[in-house]
Amino acid sequence: MSDFLPTGIQLTYLVAASLFILGLKKLGSPATARNGNLIAAVGMLLAIAATMLDQNVLNYEMILLGLAIGSLIGAIVAYKVQMTEMPQMVGLLNGLGGAASALVAVAEFWRLLDSSQPIPLDVNISILLDVLIGGVTFTGSFLAFAKLQGLISGSPITFPFQQPFNLALLAAYVVGSVYLIITPDSLPIFLGVVGVSLVLGVMFVIPIGGGDMPVVISLLNSLSGVAAAAAGFVVMNNMLIIAGALVGASGLILTEIMCKAMNRSLFSVLFSAFGKASSSGGAASGGATDQTVRSIDAEEGAMMLGYARSVVIVPGYGMAVAQAQHSVRELSDQLEKMGVDVKYAIHPVAGRMPGHMNVLLAEANVPYTQLYDMDDINPQFDQADVALVIGANDVVNPAARSDKNSPIYGMPILEVDRAKQTIVIKRGMSTGFAGVDNELFYKDKTTMLFGSAKDMVAKLVSEVKQL
Amino acid sequence: MTEALIAALFVFVLASFIGFEVINKIPPTLHTPLMSGSNAISGIAVLGAIVAAGARETNVSVILGLIAVVLATINVVAGFLVTDRMLQMFKKKEIKA
Numbered sequence: 001m002s003d004f005l006p007t008g009i010q011l012t013y014l015v016a017a018s019l020f021i022l023g024l025k026k027l028g029s030p031a032t033a034r035n036g037n038l039i040a041a042v043g044m045l046l047a048i049a050a051t052m053l054d055q056n057v058l059n060y061e062m063i064l065l066g067l068a069i070g071s072l073i074g075a076i077v078a079y080k081v082q083m084t085e086m087p088q089m090v091g092l093l094n095g096l097g098g099a100a101s102a103l104v105a106v107a108e109f110w111r112l113l114d115s116s117q118p119i120p121l122d123v124n125i126s127i128l129l130d131v132l133i134g135g136v137t138f139t140g141s142f143l144a145f146a147k148l149q150g151l152i153s154g155s156p157i158t159f160p161f162q163q164p165f166n167l168a169l170l171a172a173y174v175v176g177s178v179y180l181i182i183t184p185d186s187l188p189i190f191l192g193v194v195g196v197s198l199v200l201g202v203m204f205v206i207p208i209g210g211g212d213m214p215v216v217i218s219l220l221n222s223l224s225g226v227a228a229a230a231a232g233f234v235v236m237n238n239m240l241i242i243a244g245a246l247v248g249a250s251g252l253i254l255t256e257i258m259c260k261a262m263n264r265s266l267f268s269v270l271f272s273a274f275g276k277a278s279s280s281g282g283a284a285s286g287g288a289t290d291q292t293v294r295s296i297d298a299e300e301g302a303m304m305l306g307y308a309r310s311v312v313i314v315p316g317y318g319m320a321v322a323q324a325q326h327s328v329r330e331l332s333d334q335l336e337k338m339g340v341d342v343k344y345a346i347h348p349v350a351g352r353m354p355g356h357m358n359v360l361l362a363e364a365n366v367p368y369t370q371l372y373d374m375d376d377i378n379p380q381f382d383q384a385d386v387a388l389v390i391g392a393n394d395v396v397n398p399a400a401r402s403d404k405n406s407p408i409y410g411m412p413i414l415e416v417d418r419a420k421q422t423i424v425i426k427r428g429m430s431t432g433f434a435g436v437d438n439e440l441f442y443k444d445k446t447t448m449l450f451g452s453a454k455d456m457v458a459k460l461v462s463e464v465k466q467l
Numbered sequence: 468m469t470e471a472l473i474a475a476l477f478v479f480v481l482a483s484f485i486g487f488e489v490i491n492k493i494p495p496t497l498h499t500p501l502m503s504g505s506n507a508i509s510g511i512a513v514l515g516a517i518v519a520a521g522a523r524e525t526n527v528s529v530i531l532g533l534i535a536v537v538l539a540t541i542n543v544v545a546g547f548l549v550t551d552r553m554l555q556m557f558k559k560k561e562i563k564a
Contacts, residue, residue: 020508024486025489027500028501029497030496033500033554040504044511044543047514048517051514051517051518054521056521056522057517058523059529062520069537069540070536073541073545074540074543075548077541078548078549078552090503093503093506093510093541097510100512100516100536103519103531103534104516104535107531111519114526122469221509224509225508227509227512228509229479231515238475238478240515242479243511244479244511247505247506247509248483249482253490254502353502354498355496355498355502358497359500359553359556363556373494
């Protein structure tokens with residue numbers, strides 16, 4: 001009878017783990033996704049409730065208080081956040097998860113130290129790994145948050161001897177860890193290792209630029225899962241290990257998808273600042289600026305759109321920054337009323353995190369059946385009368401297909417230049433994130449609408465109404 | 468001791484494979500909700516935090532554990548709620564709001 005409770009807890013964990021897997025599976029289809037999220041949340045609730053019944057958990061008033069405070073803050077944050085701020089939000093939450101995992105390891109180390117029992121080797125190694133992964137996730141995510149929120153510059157920050165410095169940090173971590181494995185009861189060394197892990201997180205994100213953020217956020221998401229799994233090894237809890245592994249795997253898949261979409265290896269994202277690497281190629285194509293650009297006004301643009309049979313809208317991050325998604329939806333509504341077939345083409349890295357653009361358009365009430373992935377829409381550009389590019393640049397640059405010297409060569413792009421006409425809404429002729437001139441703007445079939453995305457789309461709406 | 472560790476490693480590796488299998492076919496439309504949802508799941512660290520904060524005394528471990536409980540709970544609650552907020556916006560056909 002005495003092991004009734006522990007068995008019950010373990011069985012509840014089994015149910016909770018199944019609910020997580022089921023929930024993640026349902027998150028894979030728009031029709032069932034909301035249900036899936038709910039199922040995962042129920043799994044979490046079960047797991048927490050079961051853990052509260054653990055015989056070693058005596059301090060339940062304080063823990064309940066902690067749960068209440070966390071829930072309150074979490075709920076407020078979740079309802080206040082703007083959809084454009086989703087990447088920061090996810091970054092911040094990743095960081096909190098990583099911090100919690102690292103704290104579990106530190107707390108366990110402290111407890112073992114106080115109890116003056118010898119620290120078993122496997123627990124010790126788990127603690128050290130958890131501190132590293134959790135610590136890096138914590139500070140790395142907060143730095144990513146600061147970059148996305150604009151608290152610090154989003155451009156890559158580099159300094160002399162950066163790589164040797166990072167290697168020295170890593171070496172310090174390894175030396176400290178080995179020392180702790182031999183003599184586990186050294187608190188100063190342990191705190192040193194914790195500190196080095198935190199600094200490593202900062203160093204990991206600091207050289208990475210804003211445009212690479214989808215990769216970084218995905219990777220940190222994966223790391224937050226691995227950190228939770230590492231915490232599971234520290235306290236020997238299967239539930240943590242399973243949930244952590246699931247998240248680690250999902251984050252890794254998204255990281256890979258993002259890297260592919262930018263035609264860059266994970267290694268190059270992490271270890272070479274993009275702006276710097278591209279400067280030579282960008283300069284080479286700089287001679288293109290003396291070519292002519294055809295600029296039109298909103299009235300002319302509205303005529304092209306209104307009398308087209310099919311229009312493909314290509315929204316980029318510039319549209320999101322300008323908060324123009326609602327005007328864009330209005331424009332597509334108006335066009336549809338006139339019998340124009342409207343589709344949206346979404347590049348995988350159109351936002352600042354995977355799938356961000358889809359969320360922003362969903363918020364503006366664009367039905368997801370109108371949104372097309374790159375692979376689905378590219379063969380359809382041939383049949384499109386007008387491709388309307390709003391605040392996108394590098395992802396529609398044909399140089400990625402043709403110019404071997406271009407730094408973005410090989411990156412999969414939306415082939416808007418295959419449409420019969422292309423209209424580009426843009427503030428000016430400045431280059432995109434990669435710092436490369438876009439030959440699309442100089443093509444005969446391309447016309448430019450200069451202005452801010454929001455104003456220009458609003459003008460198009462009113463002009464189209466008058467047709 | 469080692470036996471438990473090996474068993475835990477088995478669990479970890481097998482769960483990772485399940486993760487890869489389950490998530491591999493998710494369409495790009497759902498990448499952001501997937502990420503925030505899985506992010507909420509990574510708040511599972513709250514269980515470890517509860518155990519760490521479990522002792523009925525006031526020492527460094529318990530205080531660190533309690534801080535971890537708060538942080539992980541924010542992660543869990545905000546993650547699930549914001550995912551739900553996003554998913555309720557995904558509609559098949561235009562419904563006038």
